[in-house]
Amino acid sequence: MKTIRDFAAAKVEHRKIVMVTTYDTWSARLLAAAPVDCLLVGDSAMMVMHGERDTLGATIELMVMHTKAVVRGAPEKFIVTDMPFLAARKGPAHALDCAAQLLRAGAHAVKLEGIRGHADVVSHLVESGIPVMGHLGLLPQSVHTVGGYTVQGRDPAAAARVREEAAMLEAAGAFAVVLECIPQDLARQITATLKIPTIGIGAGVNCDGQVLVLHDMLGLNPEFNPRFARRFVEGAETIGKGLERYAAAVRSGKFPAAKESYS
Numbered sequence: 001m002k003t004i005r006d007f008a009a010a011k012v013e014h015r016k017i018v019m020v021t022t023y024d025t026w027s028a029r030l031l032a033a034a035p036v037d038c039l040l041v042g043d044s045a046m047m048v049m050h051g052e053r054d055t056l057g058a059t060i061e062l063m064v065m066h067t068k069a070v071v072r073g074a075p076e077k078f079i080v081t082d083m084p085f086l087a088a089r090k091g092p093a094h095a096l097d098c099a100a101q102l103l104r105a106g107a108h109a110v111k112l113e114g115i116r117g118h119a120d121v122v123s124h125l126v127e128s129g130i131p132v133m134g135h136l137g138l139l140p141q142s143v144h145t146v147g148g149y150t151v152q153g154r155d156p157a158a159a160a161r162v163r164e165e166a167a168m169l170e171a172a173g174a175f176a177v178v179l180e181c182i183p184q185d186l187a188r189q190i191t192a193t194l195k196i197p198t199i200g201i202g203a204g205v206n207c208d209g210q211v212l213v214l215h216d217m218l219g220l221n222p223e224f225n226p227r228f229a230r231r232f233v234e235g236a237e238t239i240g241k242g243l244e245r246y247a248a249a250v251r252s253g254k255f256p257a258a259k260e261s262y263s
């Protein structure tokens, strides 16, 4: 993917969009060489990289720093960066300033959670030339209102609300929308109704694309086992074995060998 037009084309041509989170240069380098369409510098960085319990502490400075690190590792990839907690709620001028910092750092688009009460901010960014990806369903930045990281849109009223929000986002000019933790049938209905692509996480197979947190799909955090996060490799186990081999080689005097030493 090079531009937001490629997202629209993918939907029309029924090509699934593959998105993965990344926060640093070394993982971005791996992703640069992988058949992944789009990178997300998610505010999940706060939890995954900094060990916090939620994403609320991700400031604009932190998101700029992670974005720059990712751009260095994957300069050819399409990069979306999360707007930090409350960035959209301080009005269009503040949101525009945050988004400008992220685009200057090298992001191609920003992602914003929710739409109710800040549809004007989405339109303002879009009309200012900043591509906006929406994010509906489970909104991690609203974890204290929702009361946890739970599935959203289960009852008819809640489902209708998410459907309405999806329509509002499209009308405001978003080029794509992440649907997080909603029933797969609701995600299917929204995907069939919207012209813009949906990218699911915990939203079933019928979305136009999927996103996963890199560390979850690589099995780097074995204690974290949500239903939707398939591990495509047992990373923690593989890395653990490597560390055991290193420690054993040091302790037995087998590392470094002569060829790994200077004469």
Ligand code: KIV
Pocket: 021, 041, 042, 043, 044, 045, 082, 178, 180, 201, 211, 213
């Ligand atoms: O921050 C993040 O990682 C995200 C994904 C869960 C979509 O927003």
